Amino acid sequence: DAKTTQPNSMESNEEEPVHLPCNHSTISGTDYIHWYRQLPSQGPEYVIHGLTSNVNNRMASLAIAEDRKSSTLILHRATLRDAAVYYCIKMGSNYKLTFGKGTLLTVNP
Amino acid sequence: KAGVTQTPRYLIKTRGQQVTLSCSPISGHRSVSWYQQTPGQGLQFLFEYFSETQRNKGNFPGRFSGRQFSNSRSEMNVSTLELGDSALYLCASSPIGTAGANVLTFGAGSRLTVL
Numbered sequence: 001d002a003k004t005t006q007p008n009s010m011e012s013n014e015e016e017p018v019h020l021p022c023n024h025s026t027i028s029g030t031d032y033i034h035w036y037r038q039l040p041s042q043g044p045e046y047v048i049h050g051l052t053s054n055v056n057n058r059m060a061s062l063a064i065a066e067d068r069k070s071s072t073l074i075l076h077r078a079t080l081r082d083a084a085v086y087y088c089i090k091m092g093s094n095y096k097l098t099f100g101k102g103t104l105l106t107v108n109p
Numbered sequence: 110k111a112g113v114t115q116t117p118r119y120l121i122k123t124r125g126q127q128v129t130l131s132c133s134p135i136s137g138h139r140s141v142s143w144y145q146q147t148p149g150q151g152l153q154f155l156f157e158y159f160s161e162t163q164r165n166k167g168n169f170p171g172r173f174s175g176r177q178f179s180n181s182r183s184e185m186n187v188s189t190l191e192l193g194d195s196a197l198y199l200c201a202s203s204p205i206g207t208a209g210a211n212v213l214t215f216g217a218g219s220r221l222t223v224l
Contacts, residue, residue, distance in 0.1 A: 030209065031209075032209045032210055034212075034213075036213075036215075041217070042217055043113070043199050043201070043215030043216050043218050044152075044199070044201075044213075044215045045215070046212050046213065046214070049212065051209075051210070087152065091208065091209055091211075092208065092209070093208050093209050094165070094208070095157055095164050095165035095208050096154075096165065097154045099151060099152040099153070099154070100151075101151045102151060102152075
């Protein structure tokens with residue numbers, strides 16, 4: 001079975017950059033990589049997604065490896081509001097989604 | 110614009126009962142997908158509906174079923190509840206589906222406790 005792997009937890013200091021990694025055991029050329037984050041008692045919230053090229057938006061950047069088997073979500077300056085569980089999701093063209101177990105990000109003031 | 114609304118937010122059932130959860134997508138979104146979230150298994154995909162048709166289904170027993178109405182609202186049903194069905198059930202909507210570049214908007218979830 002295809003697996004998406006993330007570290008269980010990471011810690012950062014406020015105002016510092018954070019790099020959250022994700023690995024896919026298998027990924028096809030049409031599978032998109034998505035990142036969502038979840039705060040306590042809320043549903044997941046969209047962060048960013050990409051296919052092959054690195055992507056930037058107002059929330060974060062997404063760096064995708066050339067072989068696409070790994071990606072890194074980059075929060076350029078972590079704030080206390082970024083403390084959440086971050087999920088990496090492989091989303092295929094056949095509507096099949098593969099979730100990582102999520103990384104709990106702790107941001108220290 | 111209004112987000113994805115799930116009802117009820119919390120419910121308690123006993124083993125053997127059945128439960129129906131409801132999801133109202135964002136206006137204009139035609140795809141609704143459902144997910145189960147537990148501490149042990151994390152997020153798992155249940156099924157996805159588009160224009161009243163189920164397009165994809167995750168690896169769950171037949172006790173888990175769903176449907177979508179012509180106004181895109183969706184319901185999921187779990188029959189013969191087991192203790193292991195205790196979970197947060199999330200629904201998400203998107204304009205056209207769970208494939209590729211489509212962004213999902215999640216509801217806050219329905220927390221089911223089975224006693």
